[in-house]
Amino acid sequence: SYVNGLKRRSVGLSTTTSIESWPPLALILEPDTFDDRWVPAGTVQRTHLYGMSVFAYESMYLGFLWIFRATDAEGYYIGPVYAELVSSRDGVNWKREEGDRPPILPLGAPGQWDDGQLYTAIAPVFDGNTLMVYYGACDNVHGYATKQLNCAIGLATLRKDGFVSLDAGTSGGSVSTKSLVGVSSPLHVNYQASGGWLKVEVLDANGQIIPGYGENDCIPLQSDSVDQVVTWQTHTELPAGVSPIRLRFIMQNASLYSFMAGPDVQPLDSPTVTRQPSNQTVAAGADASFAVQATGTAPLAYQWRKNGRNLADGGHYSGTHTTTLAISMAEPADVATYTCVVSNPYGSATSAEARLNITVAEFMGLGAVPGATTSTATGITTDGSVVCGNSGNQPFIWTEGDGIKGLGLPGDSTSCSAAGVGVSNDSIVVAVNSNAAIYRAKRWDGNAAGPGAFSSLPRAGTLEWTASGLGTDGTSEVWISGSTINGGDGNGRQACRYRQSTGTTDLPTLPANGHDNSDFHAVSDNGYFGGQYQHLGTAPTGGARNAMRFTGVSPCQPLNSLFGSPSTKNEAAGKSISRNGSVQGGWSYYINEVFLYMPCVWVNSIAPTAVGFIPGSDNDNHGEILALNGNGSLAGGYSLHRSSPNPDGPKEALIWDMAGGVRQLQGWLASQYGLTLTDWTLQEIRGMSGDGLVLT
Known part of the structure; x- marks a missing residue:
């Protein structure tokens, strides 16, 4: 789990x-x-x-x-x-x-x-x-x-019975049982009181001492026995005809392991909620339910409440007096906090609060900058408030309040593209690639409504590099992933990373038996990087591509393909990473030495989990995971049908989680949210907010 x-x-x-x-x-x-x-x-x-x-x-x-x-x-x-x-x-x-x-x-x-x-x-x-x-x-x-x-x-x-004990020291102490029914015969105890003593009082249903069964009436137990009968001055057995009763154990320098009050004794337990209801988020018009589990002496009664007020069956609600509350065709008026009160004649318990939220899905095109006719989204902030991308020959940012805003060009460039975006100290930061003669990798800092400025990022030693993604902790740190244009083994690409706090771009050491061409394709908000390198073979392109990750300590760690440890026959690559760095997404060969990609996630492990393809008559057999949410529990990408040398079939955007499996995004939006996009074809999920509620 x-x-x-x-x-x-x-x-x-x-x-x-x-x-x-x-x-x-x-x-x-x-x-x-x-x-x-x-x-x-x-x-x-x-x-x-x-x-x-x-x-x-x-x-x-x-x-x-x-x-x-x-x-x-x-x-x-x-x-x-x-x-x-x-x-x-x-x-x-x-x-x-x-x-x-x-x-x-x-x-x-x-x-x-x-x-x-x-x-x-x-x-x-x-x-x-x-x-x-x-x-x-x-x-x-x-x-x-x-x-x-x-x-x-x-x-x-x-x-015997020595798993646990109730212990009293030199100052002494007492403990009372729950109410008991079905008591009979003598009272047996398993205890140890060498150097101390143990006594027992018998109480009625009102907590009053039954005459003849008080502390002063009890013969103190002062030895060590796994089966000792408790007696009182005038009684050798528990009182007959009194039910329920409670026992009060009074001890000093003693330990009590267990007691037996007859073969049919039962405690009268007030309810305890053992499984709490969980928060629910559903689309308007969808069904929702909350469930509890409880223990206690039967019969147990259940009463569900909405914002502290008792519910009754009818309208949207059913099961208001059972373990499961059902809400059919939920609507905004049902957004509330729900609890369940479980009761019996001996007490009650109230569950933890669980909230119902209603989501309404919206879909919008981002538009294009003036003078351009197309745009491509390339990144999204953790909170989903800012999208970056490219339109015409320049990068842009988009916010719901201000729409699309072209960032223009730095003075040394005639063309630029955005690779990733974040919010740090209330400022928007965009990783940018330019066609400048030197210092091609840049960043843009500004805000949605006002001006911003480009600045050059340091080279990796003497090497130019291009950015692929951006992560930030929101305050002091910004990381940018990428790869050098050349300069690696065999003059191939080298995976590199920029770190704001040090003001440097460095080249982490590759895994054993690895060489360039290598790339970091993505970075998390805590500075973990995901990508690929070449395993064995002759640099730069010999051997086989293999997935890797970097957590801040060299060398980078190799990740397995679906065939196991890195090899020269079967390839894999990391293309995305969760915001917390625990899950990486990408692809792996899944048919021996066949150039077909299985969308995969590496969940806190070097071994990948196959995501699968969108089911249907398209017979998709190729795809990638290109985006993950904050903890990697939700993944997005695409799948298609590949039959070389024929052209690839159409790309279809996919969404995946462990519980629901792979679904076609366009069909899922229609079935879950009633969002029919008749004039659009959703081909890929390129980016995802930390909560998974905003997709690009």
Whole structure:
């Protein structure tokens, strides 16, 4: 699953009555933000849930959850693995430990045989009053070369019910249970009070002490036992005929592990919302829904609210008293905050707020500068407010308020083109390529309504270069991607990058076995670059193109093709990068040594994910990903049918996400938003805002 934009190993559940037929997995447990509390800032290291061994224990389920902290640069392969305790009443909704979530089975001390990674058996083994937990472990972390690991089987032990305890120190303390029904027989406790004591009071439904069951009536327990009967001066069993009751444990220098109040005891639980509703954004006229899950003693009642007011079935709304609220044919009046109140006779719980937003799609041509008849969009800012491109012989910027604005030409040029745009310190910055004799790469700084100015960017040493994209953090840093015109291996192109804070254009080192021609085609808002280089062969064009990325530390990192590691037979290239730098888009060969491109994304990994082609009778077999949103969850580009030596079929703009797959943009806009573009043909998505709501 994806958490905070990063792909994670998570826990799923499938249940069946036939071992030959299993339904799809349902996600039941995934890492959260607190799991990543150890991650160094500015990296994509992350926490995974590597696996979970689950076993029934008394009246509940327990699990040993394998926590994998991936510390490699990819955040996916290398790092320690240890076990945490989790619990559940139904096997579906799981509770993590409180506090800092300490391991139930920690790694060994540095230098020990089990200091790298460990994995528990599926369940403990009982031996009298001892729980034996067998586990396999190794002396180095996950992802380390297997043949160099030393692994063995270990044994850890706990007392019966010794997974957790409630502890009181020298100042003492007390804790009360929830209301209990079905109590019978003597009260048994598993406790340790050597040097201290434990007492129990019995309370009625109003929280009052039942006569004869007070603290002063209870015989103190002062030893260590996994099964000790609690008695009072005149009672050896819990009161009969009183229901519900509560138990109050009073302790000093003692630990309580568990208690048993008869085989049929049940807690009366007030509701707890275990799955919160999620924000929804839909087009006007589309359907929307919000859902919750809750636990608690039955029966549970549900009441959905809109902006704090109770809803009833009727009109747009149905399911107002169920776990799922459905809103049909949503309209602007339905934009609101929705919550669900879950209640039973023992209390209530209110879900987190979830908001419904209605989107209305607009489509507009950007026009052309005076004297020109055509225009091409080449970039868009992260917030989607400014588009750059080319019209006639000059670059332009476009904003919704001011329309298209030609930027003119620098004094040393007769032709210019824009390569990327950003907003930094409230000023618009455009990366520009010119036909000047020297200092061809330039930038333009200004605003939509007033004047701006061109300035030359530094050369890469003595080499001229051309820009391909621009990224900015919005304040102090601007990065521009590109490649030199020549000067590399065999006088080929060299991938280069400009950085505003240093005022330099440099040439990062290529991956091993790489040579020029190389290019950076795109840059993120945090200074990560994506592109391609030549793998093996004779410079400049020998070997094969291969995708690469640069995260600020040389050398650049090679990315795999769909055939695996870089080779001289099957090519790939990175053409776009997400705003946060975690996902790269582009293409890869997908038929061995055949010049056809599969649109691909590299999601926090060196291995690509094939996006596929627009389905339909065109039989598309070739395409690229040219644009990504902020976290790479949405991708755009094109696909077409290629049958050499025949001319290519028409390009069709595609849009893709993991849930919806590939869709033809033009058809998707019509079906989702009712946006019929009868006079237009959408051929490519060239740019995308960070939120994915503005496309060029």
